[in-house]
Amino acid sequence: MKKILTPNQLHLVDQQTINKEGINSLDLTKRASSAALIAMLEDFTDLLKDPVVLVCGKGNNGADGLQIAKLLQQLGAKPLVYLLQSAEYSPDNLASQKSLADILPLNLTEEIILPEHGFIIDCLFGFGLKKELGSSWKPLIDRINSFQGTVLSIDMPSGLPSDTSLSVNSPCVHADKVYTFELPKWSLLMPENAKYVPAFRIVSIDLEQEAIQSLETQNYYLGKEDGQERIIPRSKFSHKGTYGHALIIGGSLGKIGAPLLCSKAAMRSGCGLLDVLVPQCGQSIIHTAHPEAMLLSDSGEEVLRDFNLPKTYQAIAVGIGMGQDEETIRGFDLFLQSLEQNQALVLDADALNILAKNPTWISNLPKETILSPHPKELSRLIGEWHSDEEKLLKAKEFAQRHQHIVLIKGAHTAIVCPDGSVYFNSTGNPGMATAGSGDTLTGILVGLLAQGMSSTDAAILGVYIHGYAADLAANELSEIALIASDIIRYLPKAWLELQR
Ligand SMILES: NC(=O)C1=CN([C@@H]2O[C@H](COP(=O)(O)OP(=O)(O)OC[C@H]3O[C@@H](n4cnc5c(N)ncnc54)[C@H](O)[C@@H]3O)[C@@H](O)[C@H]2O)[C@@H](O)CC1
Ligand SMILES: [K+]
Known part of the structure; x- marks a missing residue:
C-alpha cells in the first residue's frame, strides 16, 4: 500500500532522495518531468501533434513545466510556454528558465492566448x-477552465491544496487528468474534488522508499499487492468446514433479492458453508436461485421476527433488505444482545438504520464489527457533514469511540479503522452505482470473515476485490450496463487475476 503524506513530509522525502542519491534538486525535477511526459504521451498520443500550452508557476511545479516544455521541443513539438512573473523563483525554476528560449510572461492581469484545441499542461502549483x-487568480484559472481542449495537471490541479478541503468558490484548475508524483495525495481521493480531478495517474519517480517508510501517517492507498497478500490459500487436505460457516440475515417481502445477491457473493468469496435467514416469503426464492445456500426458518411471513440461531457461526451479516418492521426491530435487538463479544459481524442497510434510531444498542456490537453504510445510512449514524474532510473526521471519531470499522463507500471507498487508520481503495468504477452493489460487498465481507480473517483484512481485501470484479465486468460489459449480478459473475475472474 502507498502512504498518503502531508506536503511537509513530501518535501522531506524529496530532500532525502536528493541526499541519499547524491544528486541535486534539478536532477530530480528533470527525472520527474520526463516521467510525467512519458505517462502523458502514453495516454495522449496527440500531445506531439496538437498545440500545447504550458502554464508555469514560480516554484518547482513550474520548473517541472519548463523541463517538460524543453523535452517536448526536443521531440519536435512547439509548445507555448507561459511563466508567471515573479521576484522569487525557486532555484530549480531559475535554472530551468535558462535552458529554454521564448518564454512568454504570465501576469494575472493579462489574458493568456489559447489555441482552439489541443492541450494545456498546468504547472502553476x-x-x-x-x-x-485568492480572487486575483480567478481570471487566469477561469481562462484555463474555459479551454475547449484537454487540461493535464502536473502533480496537483493548481489551486487544490494536497491535504485539506477546498472552499467552494476558491479558484482551482479543472483538470481532465492529473499526473501526480510517486504517492497519491489526500485531496485527489475526495469525492468533492471530482470536478478538479476526474482521473489521476501516479507517476513513479523512484523516491527514496526508506524515507517514505520512516514517515508516520494514518492514511493509506490500497494497491493490488494489498489484496494479494490477504488471499487465503486453499490447502490440499481441507474440507468445507475449513473455510467457515457464514450466516446472512435479511430480506422482507419485495426485497429478497438483497440477501440472494449477498449469499451468492459470500460463496463466491470462498466460505465453506452458508446459511440464510429470510422471512417465509423468501425461502423458496433463495432455495431455487441459490441451491448452495441452506435456509433457516423464521416464523415471520413477510418480515423477519425470530432471529432464532440454532448454532454458532464464524461470521454473520445482517440487515440487507430487512426493513424496519416493529417485529423485526424487536428481534434484531434480542439478536444483538445474544452475540458473543468475539462474533465476526457485518452490519448493512436496515441494521444500520435501526442502530441509528437506537444508538445505545451500538454498545452490544462485538468489537471490530464492520459497518457498511451507504451515504444516507452513514449520515444517520455519524451526523451530517459539510465537507469530505468533516465526514472522514466524524467517521474516524465514531470508529475509534466504538472500536468498529466504518466503510465510507463510493469512488475510493475509505475503510476507517478503530485505530484511526484509513485505507482508500483504488479499484471500482461508476458502474457500481447500481442497485444491489452494496449487498454483494456485504456478501464478500461475510464470506471472508467466515474464513477467519480479521475485520480489517476482510475489509481491505473485500473492498478491493469488489471493485476489481466490477472493473473487469465494466471492461467487458460497460459501466452503463453493469448490474450487481455482474459483479458476482466476475468475482471468479477477479480472484484468478489476484492470485496470479
Ligand atoms: N526536487 C523536488 O523537490 C521535486 C519537486 N517536484 C515538483 O515540485 C512541486 C513542489 O514544488 P514547490 O515546493 O516549489 O511548490 P509549488 O511549485 O507547488 O508552489 C510553491 C510556490 O508557490 C507559492 N505559493 C504557495 N501558495 C500560494 C498561494 N496561495 N498564492 C500564491 N503563491 C503561493 C510559494 O510561495 C512558492 O513560491 C511538486 O508539486 C512537484 O510538481 C517534482 O519535480 C519532484 C521533485
Ligand atoms: K499543477
Missing part, C-alpha cells in the same frame, strides 16, 4: 500551495 488561491 503542486503540493507547495500553502493556502487557497
